[in-house]
Amino acid sequence: MIRYSLRRFRFSLGLGSAVSAMLLALLGLFIAQLIWISEPDMGLFQSLNLRDWQIVKFTFLQAGLSTFLSLILGAAVAWSLHHQPRFFGRTLLIALFSSALVLPTLVVVLGLVSVLGRNGWLNTLLQHMFGHSLGPFLYGFAGILIAHVYLNASFVVRSFLNRFDAIPMEKRKLVRSLGLSTWQRFKLIEWPAIRSAIPATGITIFLLCFTSFAIVLTLGGSPSYNTLEVAIYEAVRFDFDIARALDLALLQLIICAALVFPLISIKNLTNIISPRVLEMPWEEPSLTKRVQWSLITGAALGFILPLCAVIYDGLGANFVRLFSEPTTVQALVTSVIIAFVSSLTTLALALSICASKRNFTLKLRLGSMSLAPLFNAVQSFSAMLYLAFPALVMGLSFYLVARHLPGSINLWAVVALLTANTLMALPFAIAVLSPAMEKSAGRYDRLTFSLGVSRLNRWRLVEWPLLRSEIGYVCSIGFCFSLGDLGVIALFGNQDFVTLPWLLYQKFGSYRTNDAAGIALIMLVLTLTVFLLVPKLFAAKSQSSGHPNAAH
Template sequence: MLPGLLIACLLLVLAAGLLSQLAIQPGVDSITAGNRLLRTIGWTTLQASLSTILSLLIGVLLAWALSHRPRFFGRTFFIALLSTALVLPTLVVVLGLVTLLGRSGWLNDVIVLFDGTKIPPFIFGFSGILIGHCYFNASFAARSLLGRFEAIPEPQRKLARSLGLSSWQSFKLIELPAIAASLPALATTIFLLCFTSFAIVLTLGGSPKYNTLEVSIYEAIKLDFDLGRALGLALTQLGIGAVLVALSTRFMADNSLIAAEQAHSEWGDKTPARILQWTIITSFSLLFILPLVAIAVDGYQSDYIRILLDKDFHRATVTSISIASISTLLVVAITVAMASAYTTLATTQRLGEAAASAIILRLLSFSSALFLAVPSLVLGLGFFLLARKIGGSYTIWSICALLTANVLMVLPFAFVTLAPAMIKAANRYDKLTFSLGVKGISRWRLIESVLLRSELVYIASIAFCMSLGDLGVIALFGSQDFVTLPWLLYQKMGSYRTQDAAGIASFMLLLTVFVFALLPRLFCRRKNATT
């Protein structure tokens, strides 16, 4: 338990040190008030609120439709794709959305065939930000809620059929209460992700009036080099984020992203409801898959040989894979330590009803969700200021900033995945292991490493993929000497070298899908072969 508590305290000390480093800089007071800042806060809150509402609405509808259509061709593949939404590189998806919905996109090509005119592009500006956020978060919401829908007991389904309840009555009386407990945690998580959104707003915003706090910090540093303004914005972001995370930890007790699917009978919906369900599934399938197909098609048409021989691409690939691999090891180790501490405190068989357990549990939950309060760009600003103050190798500071940001970025999702599974294993096997005197490394080798293998592989895969595609910190530290794949892709997009960008994006997409979708299958097969 002690290592997990020490790590949680170190994370909080890191956040406090970052806050103090930002607060003691000169020129902060001049920007922490004023109409401009209030407008930025108001807009950031507005877009996050609307994105959350739309994402939840679409996610609930899609999860409902999928739960009512338990058997159709490609269902398993589609659900697996929904799971990848959490780890898809943001810039890759943005490029796919622009290819699909931009001025010269596929949608306009189809419209020209029938009408001869093009519609104005709606992928940039307010609508583009909402589309980008809903693409990621609606998929995340649907995948998270699907397990809740499918966990509804079979007797309740039979009762609904025997009473002749309509689809709306079944949803209102049975399904909505079943998912209601998950909605607050899901809503707060999505809101915080949208509130701290960077890459989507930076690329699809299209105008400074749509800048969020995160993008305003980036522009203040990189474009204006106005550190006073950047510091004021960063402190504001930290303050608001910390309050939201502190309030949200009460909802995040059990929000595992790995939901158990179980076969069940259909609800017996009437024809109008079935038509609506198929419409929802088909529409969202097309909207989700087409941007990825667009990336694959454009990538196939790019000059892959020239890209693969490019020295910048080599350096970016080696740097990204190396940092993602190290980040993965750190995330798994830290998550295991913190989840073990959480399990010890939450399991009455180990410590009993300790008075301080509730407070320490809240501390562990808050420290695991720290990234939502301290987004990567704010963290990068702290490292940027330390690098200027202390000196030393700029590359080393960049690597430290990237590793720290990657760990904090993945930790909220990793912790809520592993902690509930570890508590379940403890409740099941604690009495047996205690009676046999099995503890420490022996217990981990015989019990946890076997029962938690799928969760650990899942955590490792999301850690690698999310670390591979993040643009936050590298947007501040990226240079000609230090390049990652997201930074190289952003440079290609910014210089309108779309074919090169498509080639790099398709490579990142292929690598992400391989790591996230295929590696867990290989581990599961190996596990089955050895048992």
């Protein structure tokens, strides 16, 4: 087999390696900063008390249980959708499930409160029909689990549905000809299809729940249900106990870093908006079909009703008065600008890392080198930096440094937000772009290299037409992640520097529910519009560009 020299790939290797080195150096600087500021006379974690270790225990408990429930429910709904490939609204439902990855958590919380809260739709209905309600069960452990499962089970649905749909038709026809039962089919061909994705998906969800901030802050209900993120926030903002906050941050960093390494093998999340529609080679038994439709209907209602509640409540807001307040306009403009810049930065970093990574995975390039797996692993880890270094911990580092540096605190707040939001979206951007870029290289390397096509022309003629839909998706998740993030702004937010999530949290916390509903509706419309339409616009342009493989 022909293998090309290292010199041919020096540009992509140099750029990608520089980006990875920068990200890893940033992680090192953050860790050094936390250690340097900590009390020199005290040993590691000496400022932590028994209550703090109970917080650690509860953080593990709620993250583990949330992950387990999300995997079970998500797998069941994905299996049901796979076996019911044609019904009205299926594509839109799957697209909405996909949007759970980027929905602002505070918006989800408001929707759940409207449906399941003390005076929510469910309790009102139960009170009317039976004279009793469930009470304020949403605040506490139950509420944390419900919100986490709401967001993460939907992510599992989209991820596992791709796996089910990728099962070869030959296997389906074979099990049909053998007359296997529903359970036998699942055990022999469907369970193996999702089994390999469970570790990476489970660890990803565990980390997202472990570092959850806004959900626990709003639905926790009492200090008994605090997690490490909320404890760090309270230690800084309310107690100003910097030593305790640093110890909690270092402990959380160690735990997250230990869990990030298995995520190096995370698989792609593509085809989110346009799922494949497959014809099943068998008719499901009546009981099985009823179970599947029950799961689909329950999941659809459970997911859509809180969004409908946000829309219904938001339409009752006084938008004229809301936008007459300078704070609202300032928060909207600030959030959109930061989200736009974050999405472009995420795209640039992801393209650089993916262009370098594929050199170490393709045998035609440098994949046969003995050190190729190591270089690939290092670059993959640098892309998982946010999951190893939660946004609130990163914000704490910026916050402590900013107090001793010249310049406005708001300037450093912008830097902190851009950095955290970019790193938050980067792992998912890599997961989307990397498989597509490897496929492009595997397909056209020989042709473009033999014709001597320059890097610029290759990008214009080959890479850009093939990657447009993935680039659109990366831009949309980068924008949406940034738009809904509350972690860093919770430390930096003040009267002169506000974003939509911070303003929403202030309105919600001060019981100005009408204004909070209006802001939540603005955030929901912005998020869904960008997430659902931007990838479609890129894909539509790709298909109309005339490239023979544009509609891959």
